[in-house]
Structures are given as structure tokens and as C-alpha cells.
Amino acid sequence: MNDFGMSDDDLEQMYQEVILEASKNPHGRASFAPDMALEESSGPSGAQSTVRASHEYCSPGESHQFNPTCGDEVTVHVEVSETEPRTIERLVWDGHGCSISQASLSIMTDLVAGRSVDDAMTLEESFHKLMESRGAGLDDESEADSLGDAMVFQGASKYPMRIKCALLGWAGLKDSIAKALVA
Amino acid sequence: MVDCKAIRGEFPILDQKIHGKPLVYLDSGATAQKPQAVIEAESDFYQTINAGVHRGAHELAARSTMAFEEARASMARLVGAGYEEGREELVVTAGATASLNLLATAFGNASLGSGGKAAQAFALHEGDEIVISKAEHHSVLLPFQELAARTRARLKWFDLTQDGRIRSDMADEVITERTRIVAITHISNVTGAITDLAPIITRAHQVGAIFILDACQSVPHIPVDFHTLDVDFAAWSAHKMYGPTGVGFLYGRRELLEALPPASFGGSMVELAWMDQPAQYMEPPARFEAGTQPVAQVVAAGVAADWMRQLGMEQIASHERALTAELLKVGDIDGVRIVGPTDSEQRIGTVAFDLQGVHPHDVGQFLDSRGIAIRVGHHCAQPVHRHFGIYASNRASSGVYNTVEDAQAFIEAVSEVRPFFLG
Numbered sequence: 001m002n003d004f005g006m007s008d009d010d011l012e013q014m015y016q017e018v019i020l021e022a023s024k025n026p027h028g029r030a031s032f033a034p035d036m037a038l039e040e041s042s043g044p045s046g047a048q049s050t051v052r053a054s055h056e057y058c059s060p061g062e063s064h065q066f067n068p069t070c071g072d073e074v075t076v077h078v079e080v081s082e083t084e085p086r087t088i089e090r091l092v093w094d095g096h097g098c099s100i101s102q103a104s105l106s107i108m109t110d111l112v113a114g115r116s117v118d119d120a121m122t123l124e125e126s127f128h129k130l131m132e133s134r135g136a137g138l139d140d141e142s143e144a145d146s147l148g149d150a151m152v153f154q155g156a157s158k159y160p161m162r163i164k165c166a167l168l169g170w171a172g173l174k175d176s177i178a179k180a181l182v183a
Numbered sequence: 184m185v186d187c188k189a190i191r192g193e194f195p196i197l198d199q200k201i202h203g204k205p206l207v208y209l210d211s212g213a214t215a216q217k218p219q220a221v222i223e224a225e226s227d228f229y230q231t232i233n234a235g236v237h238r239g240a241h242e243l244a245a246r247s248t249m250a251f252e253e254a255r256a257s258m259a260r261l262v263g264a265g266y267e268e269g270r271e272e273l274v275v276t277a278g279a280t281a282s283l284n285l286l287a288t289a290f291g292n293a294s295l296g297s298g299g300k301a302a303q304a305f306a307l308h309e310g311d312e313i314v315i316s317k318a319e320h321h322s323v324l325l326p327f328q329e330l331a332a333r334t335r336a337r338l339k340w341f342d343l344t345q346d347g348r349i350r351s352d353m354a355d356e357v358i359t360e361r362t363r364i365v366a367i368t369h370i371s372n373v374t375g376a377i378t379d380l381a382p383i384i385t386r387a388h389q390v391g392a393i394f395i396l397d398a399c400q401s402v403p404h405i406p407v408d409f410h411t412l413d414v415d416f417a418a419w420s421a422h423k424m425y426g427p428t429g430v431g432f433l434y435g436r437r438e439l440l441e442a443l444p445p446a447s448f449g450g451s452m453v454e455l456a457w458m459d460q461p462a463q464y465m466e467p468p469a470r471f472e473a474g475t476q477p478v479a480q481v482v483a484a485g486v487a488a489d490w491m492r493q494l495g496m497e498q499i500a501s502h503e504r505a506l507t508a509e510l511l512k513v514g515d516i517d518g519v520r521i522v523g524p525t526d527s528e529q530r531i532g533t534v535a536f537d538l539q540g541v542h543p544h545d546v547g548q549f550l551d552s553r554g555i556a557i558r559v560g561h562h563c564a565q566p567v568h569r570h571f572g573i574y575a576s577n578r579a580s581s582g583v584y585n586t587v588e589d590a591q592a593f594i595e596a597v598s599e600v601r602p603f604f605l606g
Contacts, residue, residue: 008552010202010552011548011549011552014548015545015603015604020604020606024605035574037565037574038569038572038573038574039569069560070542070543070544070559070560070561070574070575071560071561071565071568071574071575072542072544072574096574097542097544098542098543098544098545099541099542099545099604100544100545159548161544162544162548165544
């Protein structure tokens with residue numbers, strides 16, 4: 001039978017130092033989006049982001065992602081250059097969540113900020129593949145190398161309940177880039 | 184006192200190791216484990232008397248119909264409801280959520296004129312009020328919010344005290360002459376607080392409103408008698424009271440059930456059906472039980488009710504009171520804030536807490552590595568979490584099979600969580 005939980009060893013493997021550190025001081029976090037899950041009532045003022053596009057020559061895109069099982073949410077804000085190659089000039093996010101989701105956002109920020117949209121999308125695909133690997137990791141060594149620190153989530157990929165935590169920020173990245181490209 | 188060791192022996196699932204550690208199951212608020220008698224009742228039914236109920240003339244059909252109705256009576260005896268033929272006050276549903284949706288839909292149908300003059304007692308008009316509380320589970324909040332929207336009634340709610348108790352002292356202000364429906368939880372599935380119902384029910388009836396009780400967390404843990412409480416309707420699920428999933432019940436005062444129009448339509452709920460005129464519906468409870476029922480599960484739910492009555496609800500409650508006091512000691516751990524009353528008065532062993540600096544999913548994962556099962560998340564009750572300024576919480580909830588050692592293992596594990604994550 002599948003064992004979706006973990007022993008003490010598995011616990012250490014899942015919550016590696018990189019993850020615990022990144023979740024305590026995540027990179028890319030800024031304060032600009034409202035906490036939708038905590039708002040006493042929804043309304044037109046509820047969903048307003050306050051972040052301003054800082055680069056005149058960029059198209060901004062923003063995406064709000066929500067994990068209904070735990071109320072975790074993140075708003076990812078990207079600004080993509082309008083000239084080729086289209087590049088992520090700025091990436092900030094605002095949100096709250098478990099250590100897996102926060103660390104994943106932090107490591108994602110380090111990986112894709114300043115990279116081309118094409119690179120970011122390739123990385124997003126690789127990360128998705130990693131999280132669907134049920135703990136097996138990636139066969140292609142160069143693909144695994146490209147993910148760098150993000151490979152620490154291989155431990156979390158064993159646990160169906162935690163995959164969404166790691167993917168939440170990446171879903172926001174993909175969606176916000178798509179919005180920036182059509183802006 | 185209940186013999187906890189003997190009781191544990193009746194629950195095969197509890198005798199196992201999880202990740203090499205003995206299972207400590209503290210998630211009975213989500214679903215309770217099942218004693219052997221309940222498990223066997225379901226498979227025995229399929230091995231011996233399985234047949235459609237209330238139809239057919241063969242021997243098995245007769246036996247299964249009798250078993251089905253006996254189960255309804257067993258459940259009725261547990262909660263102080265009528266069960267004599269023609270006086271039945273329990274409707275079989277697919278669960279408490281289905282029971283509450285049945286009611287909200289039926290009230291909506293009555294508001295559109297269905298059920299004739301008798302059903303006008305349930306009809307809502309623009310400006311009428313439906314009163315709930317901030318402590319409600321989404322399965323109370325949402326059906327009645329939708330009903331309010333459909334009928335242009337106004338949804339109002341009781342606020343909570345700082346420690347999460349429903350402000351029953353506000354009954355005279357919150358419930359007004361315009362209030363037609365009051366739907367309140369008996370015990371919050373988050374705070375574990377037992378609602379002081381008397382002032383609310385008295386006020387509701389004073390203004391002629393219908394009182395609906397969410398009894399999901401009370402029927403499994405404390406003695407409940409719907410006649411004594413004087414509630415008009417009540418909803419609960421079998422699976423939280425050591426019975427099978429997929430089955431719930433709706434209690435309705437007999438005269439109200441007789442006046443209530445149906446919410447679901449189909450086979451076995453109609454006396455006469457024609458092509459060109461409205462059908463003539465059966466008397467309750469059949470009127471509300473359209474379609475084939477989960478007979479094996481209902482029979483097993485009846486066995487669960489008998490099993491609880493045999494243990495004695497007073498005994499169960501007193502055993503769990505002792506556990507509550509143990510579980511509440513979690514509040515002594517650094518960084519823990521109890522989401523609910525911190526003393527064991529008027530509450531059950533459902534203890535939710537926030538652990539400062541550690542997300543509930545991480546807490547749940549850590550406890551799981553110790554073989555301890557608790558629930559983490561918003562427990563389908565977001566407004567009560569907002570009341571405490573949080574998104575989600577960690578919840579330990581007891582059952583009759585839990586021991587003081589279970590509570591101690593839980594507390595020891597929680598005390599290790601912050602050091603692990605925060606260093």
C-alpha cells in the first residue's frame with residue numbers, strides 16, 4: 001500500500017534546511033495585495049492590488065492563486081519587457097502559506113527573475129514534471145540541474161497533499177506571464 | 184466509566200502503526216472510526232437480505248424494508264424523535280449537508296407556492312430574515328445564503344464572543360418579528376463550544392420562526408433529545424457517530440414534516456402520478472426519500488446508534504470530558520493559541536489551535552510523522568477563522584476510543600513542532 005505520510009527521516013528529507021531557510025526569509029515577497037481569505041467581506045475593493053508597474057517599457061501581468069483546502073494564497077506580479085527576447089524584468093509576489101509554498105515561491109523567484117519568458121516556461125514545465133514524479137525526481141540530469149535549488153521539492157512530490165503547495169507560485173507565474181504577453 | 188481499552192478492541196483500524204508509530208486518531212470531528220459491529224452490519228446485509236425497500240412483494244424485500252425501518256427507529260430512539268409508523272420524524276438523507284440542502288430547497292419551493300396553504304409556514308418573502316451565526320459550517324451558511332438570495336430574504340447572523348461562543352445573549356436583538364428561519368449549530372466543529380440554545384430557541388418561537396439545529400457535532404458526543412430541546416428541524420451525519428459514510432438524517436417535528444413540500448422528486452415518494460396533473464405525494468418520511476436509498480448503510484447506521492445507546496451517551500460524554508481537559512493542555516505550549524474556549528465547561532473534545540509561526544499544513548505533516556492524525560485547514564468554516572484573525576487552524580477532535588495517552592502523545596508532538604520549524 002502507498003505510504004503517503006512520512007517517517008522522521010522522510011520528514012527531514014522533505015523539510016530540508018534550504019526549504020526551512022527560504023520559508024523564513026523568502027525572496028521576492030512584497031506587500032501589495034489584499035488577503036482575500038481574511039477579508040471580512042468580499043466586494044469591489046476586495047481584490048485591488050496596489051503594486052505599480054515600475055518599468056515604463058514593460059507589460060505588467062498579475063495572477064491571484066488560491067488553495068481552497070488551506071486558504072493559502074499568492075498574487076504573483078511580473079513585468080515583461082516589450083522587446084525581444086521577452087524578459088521577466090521584475091517579479092514580486094505577496095501572499096501567505098505553509099513552508100513548502102513560501103519556499104517554493106522564494107526559490108522560483110531566484111530562478112526566473114531576469115530570465116527570458118521562454119526559459120521561465122521551460123523551467124515551469126520541468127518543475128511540474130518534478131512535482132508529478134511521486135518522489136522519483138527527473139531522469140534527465142541537465143533538466144534536474146537547470147532547476148537548481150528547486151530540486152529540494154523532490155521530497156515533497158511524494159505527498160499528494162503537498163504538491164499543490166509547491167506548485168501554487170508557479171501557477172501564478174505562468175498565468176501572470178500569459179497576461180503580460182497579451183497586455 | 185466506559186472501558187476504553189475494551190472499546191478500542193472493537194475498532195480494528197486503530198490497531199495499526201503509521202510510519203512505524205502507533206496510530207493516534209484525533210480526527211473524529213471529520214469522521215469517526217467504525218466498530219466491528221457496524222462494519223459487519225453492512226456486509227451482513229449484503230450477504231443475507233439485500234433487496235429494494237418499500238417495493239416488491241418477495242421475502243427479501245420485506246426483510247430489507249423491516250431492517251431499514253428498524254434502523255430509522257434505532258436512530259430516532261438515540262435522539263428523542265418519533266418512530267412509530269405514521270409518526271416518524273426522521274428522514275434518511277445522504278448526509279447532514281444533504282439534510283440542510285433539502286430543507287433550504289423545500290423552503291424555496293414553499294416560497295414559490297408549492298405545498299399549498301400548509302406549506303406557507305415555510306414561505307419566505309422579500310424583507311424576511313434568515314438568522315444564522317458566524318460559527319456555522321459552510322453547509323449551514325451556504326444553503327441558507329442561497330435561499331436568502333433566491334427569495335430576497337435577508338441573511339443575518341449572531342456574532343461570537345472573543346473565545347468563539349455564539350452570543351446567545353443577543354437573541355432578542357438579532358431575531359426580530361421579520362425572522363422566519365433560525366439555523367444554528369449545536370456545537371461548533373472548530374471551537375468545540377456547546378451553544379447556549381435555550382435563549383435562541385425561545386426567542387425564535389416567540390416570533391414564530393422555525394428553528395433548525397446543526398447537530399453534527401453534538402449527536403456523537405453528548406446526550407441529545409430533540410423534543411426536550413424543542414427544535415423544529417435538525418441535521419446530522421451517521422459517519423461522525425461511528426456509522427457509515429453516505430448517510431445522514433433530517434429530524435422534523437411531525438406536523439412540520441407533514442406540511443413541508445418535497446425537495447427531490449422521483450420514485451417511491453409519490454402516491455399517484457399523472458401525465459397531465461400534479462402528483463400526489465406520499466406522507467413523510469417517504470415524501471423526502473425519492474430514489475433508491477443506501478439501505479445497507481442505513482441499517483449499519485442504526486447499529487451504530489444502538490451501539491452508542493448501549494454504551495450510554497452520559498458515559499460517552501463523561502469519558503470525552505476527561506479527554507477534553509487533557510487536550511486543552513496543548514494551550515500551555517509556547518506559541519499555542521486555542522481557537523475556542525480554553526476551559527472545559529460547555530465544550531467537547533474538539534480542540535482547534537493556532538501555532539504561532541507555523542502553518543497548519545506543516546503542523547499536520549509533522550504530527551503525521553509521529554503517527555498522529557489531526558485535521559488542518561479551515562474545517563469548512565471560514566468565517567469563524569476570520570473571527571480569530573487566521574486562515575486555518577489545527578484541530579484535534581476526540582472520539583470515545585481515545586485515551587489519555589493519545590492526548591499526551593499529541594501534546595508531546597505539538598511541543599516539538601516550533602523547535603523543528605523555527606529552530
